[in-house]
Amino acid sequence: MTAYGDFIGQVINYNLRDSYSRQFFEDIENRCFYQIWSKIGSYNASKGEFKAWLGTVVKYQTIDYKRGLRASLRDMEIDDSFIATHETPASHDEIDLEPIFKLLTPTERQVFDLYFNEDLYPEEISKKLQMSTNAVYTNLSRGRKKIKEADVRWQF
Structure with a gap:
């Protein structure tokens, strides 16, 4: 561990x-x-x-x-x-998420925002956006893949 x-x-x-x-x-x-x-x-x-x-x-x-x-x-x-x-x-250590969010579709952006910024569970996101929980997980997965493939570097 x-x-x-x-x-x-x-x-x-x-x-x-x-x-x-x-x-x-x-x-x-x-x-x-x-x-x-x-x-x-x-x-x-x-x-x-x-x-x-x-x-x-x-x-x-x-x-x-x-x-x-x-x-x-x-x-x-x-x-x-x-x-x-x-x-x-607020300091220079905060991460600017805008360049990262530009890689995502509008739906993926909504899901990422609710998941990472508002700390909602996937089940809560699915109710709020009126989509299945599987769709939430799919959007999170696709978004992570896009970010990983773009090899985004954090700017501090």
Whole structure:
């Protein structure tokens, strides 16, 4: 599992965009390792690569944790302006997704935006866009393939 430790950290960091959330990195990482350990039996090599399965588990654990944080803050009735002032300001480290999105069809763009930016599950995307869940997975797969074939380099 240590061979994937850096990858797990990268997925967590990518999904924790503000400094407030990033202070929970270690807790999220521990939860991810536990989930991976407890759900490794559900991995099916015929459905995809291990790294893709791993990234999905980590992504959704991170998203679930963030949702829990939001619910906790709502319950504590903390003023949103306090949290907003403690977010990391936009910097040159943010990735410009426009050149990447130009490679995709309008439908693929919608699916990618809902999946990666709004953190929706494929089932939620299918309901929102009125398409089958398989169509969501197909659009994600085709979009990833286009991006990979274009060999897009991230500009930092």
